[in-house]
Amino acid sequence: MKKSVFIIFSSLYFQISFAQYTDIQICNWPNNAKAAFSIVHDDFGTYNAQGIQNYADTICKRKNLVFTTAAIINECDDKDWEIAKKLISHGHQIVNHTMSHRCGVAHDWCMFGNWGPADFGYEIDSADIILEKRLGLKNHFMIFPFDLHTDTMISHLKEKKYWGARAGVLNEVNTLQNIDFLHLNFAEHFPQNKPDSSLNAYIKKTIQNQAWGIQTIHGVEDFSWGKLSLIEYQIFTDTLSKLQKRGTLYIGTLETITNYINLQKNTSLKQRKLNDKIYELELVSSTGNFTEKDEISLKINTKDISKITQNQTEIPIQTINNERIINIKPINGKIILQLNNN
Numbered sequence: 337m338k339k340s341v342f343i344i345f346s347s348l349y350f351q352i353s354f355a356q357y358t359d360i361q362i363c364n365w366p367n368n369a370k371a372a373f374s375i376v377h378d379d380f381g382t383y384n385a386q387g388i389q390n391y392a393d394t395i396c397k398r399k400n401l402v403f404t405t406a407a408i409i410n411e412c413d414d415k416d417w418e419i420a421k422k423l424i425s426h427g428h429q430i431v432n433h434t435m436s437h438r439c440g441v442a443h444d445w446c447m448f449g450n451w452g453p454a455d456f457g458y459e460i461d462s463a464d465i466i467l468e469k470r471l472g473l474k475n476h477f478m479i480f481p482f483d484l485h486t487d488t489m490i491s492h493l494k495e496k497k498y499w500g501a502r503a504g505v506l507n508e509v510n511t512l513q514n515i516d517f518l519h520l521n522f523a524e525h526f527p528q529n530k531p532d533s534s535l536n537a538y539i540k541k542t543i544q545n546q547a548w549g550i551q552t553i554h555g556v557e558d559f560s561w562g563k564l565s566l567i568e569y570q571i572f573t574d575t576l577s578k579l580q581k582r583g584t585l586y587i588g589t590l591e592t593i594t595n596y597i598n599l600q601k602n603t604s605l606k607q608r609k610l611n612d613k614i615y616e617l618e619l620v621s622s623t624g625n626f627t628e629k630d631e632i633s634l635k636i637n638t639k640d641i642s643k644i645t646q647n648q649t650e651i652p653i654q655t656i657n658n659e660r661i662i663n664i665k666p667i668n669g670k671i672i673l674q675l676n677n678n
């Protein structure tokens with residue numbers, strides 16, 4: 337008896353809470369892109385990697401692209417911090433690449449000295465404090481020097497509630513089903529790589545898997561390890577820019593893409609029928625409140641929705657990859673969906 341009452345009650349509850357009057361879905365990636373992609377420039381602050389500010393910034397700005405750059409904190413002087421602020425104002429992101437860029441695991445080829453648990457306070461925590469003091473932003477990401485890291489380092493980042501670390505498998509992409517934020521997979525541009533084929537192969541793999549690709553490059557036309565020449569970087573960013581314009585790729589920083597994945601996983605849609613032609617849509621977060629930065633892309637599958645407004649402002653419906661898409665800031669409140677009159 338009790339059980340059947342429970343079933344009736346729960347099915348009723350299900351109908352009330354999750355009634356879907358119109359078919360609307362949250363897109364896997366921003367703007368309904370097929371896949372997401374990040375460029376990471378390592379070694380910001382060093383003399384050898386000055387192409388990051390001298391070339392990458394200007395080129396990306398012109399092509400509407402953004403990147404993440406990993407700063408070696410001890411190498412950054414006042415001038416570099418001013419440059420870092422300018423990069424942030426262009427939509428780029430600066431993350432922790434430790435204080436002194438030593439080797440996290442001893443290797444014959446790594447001759448810059450080692451660091452371990454006794455140095456976490458200095459290499460990780462102090463670096464974050466300086467980043468916050470200089471840039472006014474809390475750091476959430478670690479790029480390990482030479483990609484050398486240990487489980488103890490990852491545990492420390494976990495305790496510090498880091499959002500992500502580039503510590504996954506080389507030449508692999510991150511799928512929504514199997515993403516491990518503290519072991520993000522990535523590709524690295526090695527000096528011996530042929531940029532055209534290796535960079536393109538990783539972009540292709542990212543799109544084929546509808547995943548998130550993270551491409552590491554050091555500097556551009558400078559003295560950094562595995563640098564790209566100016567022409568190589570132009571070709572690489574042209575490819576990305578074209579794919580972004582076409583709606584195939586969303587290019588974002590580690591932070592914007594991580595934030596979108598979390599939003600996508602933790603947001604549900606609630607619908608309410610106001611009358612035969614008007615429905616109300618509310619985005620609900622299972623982790624708390626939305627922030628000003630949060631923006632989510634929705635796929636409008638119901639064909640006869642003719643007008644969408646939020647706070648009396650009409651939301652433009654765009655056609656991307658043959659689907660009708662809207663971008664919504666959940667913090668701006670409930671959405672009104674209006675159906676055709678015929």
Ligand SMILES: [Zn+2]
Pocket residue numbers: 378379433437481482
């Ligand atoms: Zn480095």
